[in-house]
Amino acid sequence: MEYFDYYLIHAVDDDRWTNVANPFGVYEKLIKYKEEGRIHNLGFSFHGTNSCLKQMIQEFKWDFVQIQLNYFDWIYQDAKTSYNLLHDAGIPIIVMEPVRGGALARLCPKAIQLLNDNDHQGTPASLALRFVASLDGVQTVLSRMSSKEQLEDNLRTFSDFKPLSDEEMKLVEKIRNAYLESGSIPCTECRYCQPCPKGVLIPEIFSIYNKYVQNQDIEQFRKDFFAIKEEHSPQRCIKCGKCEQICPHSIEITKKLSDIAYFASLHR
Numbered sequence: 001m002e003y004f005d006y007y008l009i010h011a012v013d014d015d016r017w018t019n020v021a022n023p024f025g026v027y028e029k030l031i032k033y034k035e036e037g038r039i040h041n042l043g044f045s046f047h048g049t050n051s052c053l054k055q056m057i058q059e060f061k062w063d064f065v066q067i068q069l070n071y072f073d074w075i076y077q078d079a080k081t082s083y084n085l086l087h088d089a090g091i092p093i094i095v096m097e098p099v100r101g102g103a104l105a106r107l108c109p110k111a112i113q114l115l116n117d118n119d120h121q122g123t124p125a126s127l128a129l130r131f132v133a134s135l136d137g138v139q140t141v142l143s144r145m146s147s148k149e150q151l152e153d154n155l156r157t158f159s160d161f162k163p164l165s166d167e168e169m170k171l172v173e174k175i176r177n178a179y180l181e182s183g184s185i186p187c188t189e190c191r192y193c194q195p196c197p198k199g200v201l202i203p204e205i206f207s208i209y210n211k212y213v214q215n216q217d218i219e220q221f222r223k224d225f226f227a228i229k230e231e232h233s234p235q236r237c238i239k240c241g242k243c244e245q246i247c248p249h250s251i252e253i254t255k256k257l258s259d260i261a262y263f264a265s266l267h268r
C-alpha cells in the first residue's frame with residue numbers, strides 16, 4: 001500500500017494518551033506521514049474521559065474520531081457529551097458498539113412490551129443502529145455481526161435508511177429507562193477484563209446473571225451458575241481492582257460479583 005485512507009491510533013484512553021502517545025510524539029510522527037501523503041485521514045479510537053477527549057481535540061487537528069455510541073451509553077456513560085464535543089468541533093464521528101455488544105438486540109421483557117405497545121416495526125438492533133445513524137456528524141457506523149440474519153437486518157436498515165422520528169426518539173428514551181431499571185449489568189462481553197489474576201470468569205458470570213434478569217428462570221440460573229468451576233467463581237475475587245481499571249464501561253465489577261454470589265447463595 002502507498003497510503004492509508006483512514007489511520008487510527010487504537011484504543012486511546014487518558015493513561016495511554018498522557019503517558020505514552022503524547023510524550024513520545026506519536027501525533028507529530030503521524031502528522032508528518034500525513035503531510036507526505038502516506039495517511040489521508042488521521043484519527044483515533046477513544047475509551048477515556050470527556051476531559052481527555054476535549055484536551056486532545058483542542059490541542060491537535062484530527063480528521064475523525066471513533067467513539068462508543070449507542071442510546072444506552074448516551075446517558076449511562078455520558079456519550080452524549082463526547083458526541084457534542086466532537087460535533088461542535090466539526091470532527092466526523094465513527095461509531096463503535098452501536099448495539100452495545102448485542103445487548104440492545106436482546107432487550108428486557110418490559111422494553112419488548114414497549115416496542116409492541118408502540119407497534120414498532122423493525123428489530124431492536126435496527127432501532128439502535130438508526131439511533132446513532134440519525135445523529136448529525138456521524139460518518140460511519142461499525143456493526144459487529146455474527147449471522148446471515150444480522151447481516152440482512154443491517155443491510156435492510158441502511159439500504160432504505162430512515163432517521164428516527166420524534167416518536168421513536170421518545171420510545172428509545174423509555175426503552176433506555178426500562179433497561180436501566182431491569183437490573184441488567186451493562187457488560188458487553190468485550191473481555192478486556194480477562195484474564196483476571198485469580199481466574200474469575202467475569203463476562204461469563206455477568207452473562208448468566210443477565211440471562212436470568214431477562215427470562216427470570218431461576219432453575220436455568222442455578223444450573224449455569226453452579227456449573228462454573230470453583231477456580232473461576234466470583235468467590236475467588238480478592239478485590240484487587242485490576243478489572244475495574246480496564247473495563248471500558250466503568251462497571252463496579254467487584255460489587256456486582258459479590259451481589260451475584262450472594263444472590264446465588266440464596267438459591268443454592
Ligand code: SF4
Nearest residue numbers: 196237238240241243
Ligand atoms: S478485582 Fe477481582 S475479579 Fe477483578 S481482577 Fe481483581 S480478582 Fe479479578
Ligand code: SF4
Nearest residue numbers: 187188190191193247
Ligand atoms: S471489561 Fe467490562 S464490559 Fe468488558 S467483559 Fe469485562 S466487565 Fe464486561
